[in-house]
Amino acid sequence: MAKEAQWVQVGKRQIALSNLTKTLDPTGPVVKAEVVNYYLSVAPTFLRHARGRPLSLVRYPDGIEGEQFFQKSRPDWAPEWIGSVRLDRKSQNYMVADAVADVVWLANLACLELHVTQGRIPHPERPDQIVFDLDPPPDFGYTRVIELATELGEVLRGYGYHPFAKTSGQKGIHVVVPIEPRWEIPDVMAAANEVAADLVRRYKDEATLNWSKKARETRVLIDLNRNRKGQTAVAAYSLRGKPGLPVSMPVTWEELATLRDASPYTHATVPGILEDRGDPWEAMAAYAVAIHTDRKAVPVAADPATLAAYKKKRDFDVTSEPGPLLGKEDMARFTIHRHHATNLHYDLRLEQDGVLKSWALPRGLPHQPGVKRLAVEVEEHPIKYLTWEGVIPKGEYGAGPMWVYATGRYSVTKEKKTGFYFRLHSEQLNADYRMHRTQGKQWLLERVHEPDRDWLEGSVPPLLCEKVDAVPIGNDYQYEVKWDGIRAIFTVIEQEVRIWSRNGNDITDQFPEFDATGLNITTGVLDGEIVVLDEVGRPEFGRVIKRLHSRGEGAIARAAKKHPAVCYLFDCLYLDGRPVVRDPLEKRRAWLEDLIRPDTAFRFSQSVEDGELLFKAAKQQGLEGIIAKRKGSRYSPGRRPGTWLKIKSEHDVTLRIIGYTRGSGARSDTVGSLVVAEEAEDGLVYRGHLGSGFTDRALEELAEALLPMAKTERPDFIPEDQDKSAEWLKEAVYCDAIYSSLTSGGMLRQGMYKRLRGDI
């Protein structure tokens, strides 16, 4: 072990990291610590595609400018927990990554590139994907490679495959199709060859299968050799040993079409992108099909006419949800129902011998390794329940709504005496579980691997609004009231609720009225707006903000009693063991409505179809505005402008800054917000607080920018030194007095009101 080794704990493994400050990419420069960090952060996603595949390491112990070498066999000094597999009698003992710790250990070996075979355990000799490596000659424009990859994608669809794309991390593009692991390599090669030859026939001047340099000249090599025995291709999310440490990055077909080169994807950017938009390949395994040369009927003849027709409707196809799974007759299917009978529960159904083996899961699916959930074996169900969804009428057994929570295919990865391990592949859920019989009909369901992203850990940045001036009209939208209060993300773990502000601050303690008894849920992430309502049911921002600022248990309890808050929930991001952010808005909201218990502090934010009407009503009621949401849209934490629009109900407001609040945070130099009032017929009307958590300096700048916009530069009641707005803002005592008067009850106190009004 090198002398300066640093020990880290990854899962249950301890790993010695050596030479962390060694530069591996001098052009960055990038040191080894950053490489380890990269692989640590993408490991759960990386493993989804690489787990169980024999590895080739490309190691750069002296950095990308030093010597590089391949390594396949498992060195005998590897820790005992690094797994391995032998492809045949006389082959290597290939290493196989299974857990995050394995990836970190490999990263420490300065193994920048990880390459994998197309087969994986338990059938390493039967590929479960075909890779088409598009390898352009020098000076072949990237855009043209993309075009060719896109065409290849279409040809593959014509043959009934579901293609996925990634950058190679260098000049090329890899098009990958998942297949069922049922054929030997020669059969798979033959199928691949047929499709590639088809493409080459259509694009004679662009593409070739001929591998010799001379014959290739200026054409792209469609390299099928990556599919051969013992051959590997760079793994999805692997780094490449090139300047800047680019990544072999899975992309959606839409993303691919907009790429101009592969430069956006590097060790530095990929973790953020992944966090932002997830893994485009996540559901890949659910789209495995039989190779086209061995199907009973070839689904689509690959003649040019068919392809043209396909191309025509492709725009629609690509932008909408993926189509139905193909070839499902060849693999075992599964469904999980959310069944809101007398007692809410889930039903896990696995296809086996022509029936659905079923278990009732009273508390949903486990969300994390180590979490176990009871699973009670129930009677087998007929296959037709795979897709059944609806309401079981009152009086019948199990009366109540039953939703398809996830459906796709599954594979048993390991059989044990007391149970089995299985992996779910679907659009909704891709995870490994262990089913373990404890006694009789009682089983325990346990999650095996870490999720890509732990939705229940800490806060999730909420999807934000974009302000617009007019109500977007159309059948594409649904409309909700814009509740004027505190945006809050709720995380529920078991029976514990935590509340997070939009900036990720934990505000749980401020609102003791929100507890899990109001929600029919075991684990979840919900999005809503906390409001305090006035006598006629209008949100009073001043009151709720006061709730946010009260300190001390006693004060909070008193405030909660005086001004009880409710929360209008409008979205659901995670539900009992699976993220739902990628389900369409309507589905998320249907689930949400179902999980809110009546007569609690939680309410469902109703939506309506008529935007104009709601807008008019909102204006009449003095509400802040309405929100238009695009139907079918996903939830993109952190933002995605254009999917969610906020409309101000008043446009020509003249605001005046009448004070500021002291911040409630720990930093003494922060100012809470500007207190703004609107000019009305009969004086100033409090409109709320602008921003929060400014430093004095930032606030001065903001005030300077805003003051000229106000009708009067400064209200008359501000004492002395009228010239310097910044100094005016520093009149803390005075403004605090205004603040408290403004916010007691959300109204201007009598005296102050008079003073503000009349007599300015």
Add this chain to the structure above:
DNA sequence: GGAGCTC
């Protein structure tokens, strides 16, 4: 990057 071998 780590280990085994050689001097």
Add this chain to the structure above:
DNA sequence: GAGCTCCAACGCTCT
């Protein structure tokens, strides 16, 4: 103790 060496592989093509 320092210095050197090893650490892959397939199948096809060209020479």
Add this chain to the structure above:
DNA sequence: AGAGCG
């Protein structure tokens, strides 16, 4: 037979 190729 051996080197080259990715």
